Amino acid sequence: MPGAVVLGGDYQGLGIARSLGRRGVRTLVVDDERSIARASRWTAASLRVPSLRTDDDVLDALSLARARRGDLTGWVVFPTRDEQVAALSRHRSLLTRTWRIPTPGWDCVRVAWDKRETYRMAQKLGVPAPRTSSEPDFTAPVLVKPAIKEHFFYATGAKAWRADSPAELRERFAAAAAIVPEDEIMVQEMIPGDDQFSYCAFVKDGSAVASMTVRRARQHPSDFGRASTFVRSVPVPALAERSLCFLREIGYYGLVEMEYKLDPRDGEFKLLDVNARTWGYHTLGAAAGIDFPYLLFRDQIGQPLPAPGPARAGVSWIRLATDLPNFLVDLRAGRVRAGDYLRTLRGIDTEAVFSWRDPLPGLYEVALLPYLAVKRGL
Known part of the structure; x- marks a missing residue:
């Protein structure tokens, strides 16, 4: 039976390794951090790589896995981060010659990857979503957030910034524009509550x-x-x-x-x-x-x-x-x-x-x- 390659070895990757490993599926955990999944009794092997953040990083990691671990043809690849999903999706036609890739093609994935596309699709289908704009002209309090999370998150460690006044909104918007392209910045209404x-x-x-x-x-x-x-x-x-x-x-x-x-x-x-x-x-x-x-x-x-x-x-x-x-x-x-x-x-x-x-x-x-x-x- 083929095995599985898990890209990322934190608690999410650990859960995948345990799910498959306890049923006899050989699992290789590939990570760019000191991961806990490598210590699991259900992880058959692990591989440390320099990075898993870009398309080339993911492709190189899978090539290295084959070079180090032998013939992995037909193994299923499980991504655990959004940037890995994007890499597998964009290069799906190439990767499926060797691997089983359970990630859809890019035309599908980009709607989840880019939040501008997500909200456009929601509006088209009548799925309720928060009011969102590309301009810093909302009534505060609002969120300043990226359309593509990874570009912003790795620079700031934050998922979004809150702005409680028009002046703070302009300041936050300008700070975000110094990190990511301005057209990737979204201003979104704050939905009250914690539900x-x-x-x-x-x-x-x-x-x-x-x-x-x-x-x-x-x-x-x-x-x-x-x-x-x-x-x-x-x-x-x-x-x-x-x-x-x-x-x-x-x-x-x-x-x-x-x-x-x-x-x-x-x-x-x-x-x-x-x-x-x-x-x-x-x-x-x-x-x-x-x-x-x-x-x-x-x-x-x-x-x-x-x-x-x-x-x-x-x-x-x-x-x-x-x-x-x-x-x-x-x-x-x-x-x-x-x-x-x-x-x-x-x-x-x-x-x-x-x-x-x-x-x-x-x-x-x-x-x-x-x-x-x-x-x-x-």
Whole structure:
């Protein structure tokens, strides 16, 4: 049976390696950081490369994997970052001569990759989304955010900037224009509240083979989070119809997470992002009865797919390495009470890294916390 190459070895990549490895699938983790997935009992091998940020980096890494590990023809490649998704998509016709690439073609992926395209498609289909402009003329408070996340994120470490006055908006807009092209800068209305949800699915032929909806209760940082830190599965039927409408229109195949925020002003779930890959908390799926990476792998190698039932509601996932420090910051700022936070820790179903069946990655992460804090703020 062919194996799998996982591009990125943090907790997201670790979840993929565990999903496949415990079923006998050989897994090679390729990373440009000191990753925890290499310590897993389910990782067959690992490879450190200089970088995975550009198209050439990804192509070189896959070539190096073949040179170092022998014949990997037919192995399935799992990206874990948006820039890797873009690289695999843009070079799909070349890569599929050797690899199984579960990433759609560029005409499809660019709608998720470029948020200008995302919001244009949402408007075309009548999928609610926040009001967005390319000009710094919105009434504050607003968000200043990039259309293509990676160009901005690696320079600033932020997903978006908040502006609370017209003067601050102009200042933020000018600062962003010094980092990325001005036409990549978006000014977006602030949706009040903290009710964030996601629709997660394996989509094939216009239908969801398996799906799950969740409430992303906490994130890091708390204002404009780069990653979720506490998530619980919840039934939100309204998200499935609009999400599948969007995905059918662009001809999507594979794993996807679509992020929404509930707007208390009109009661609408408004589309924020489309992530064309596994998402950070995808291991919540396995705890709720749907192992997303394994479903995708089976489909890629031509094996029949099981018919998973609906994801169980009320299943919780946490990443303590970021959730606990974030709580301490919010506690000092008076945004949360200790008792309320501690009550959410009762009955956690799955932790992002720690596992009694595979304890070394958890121990390795503790040792790497100073490195991770400096490298990418955890």
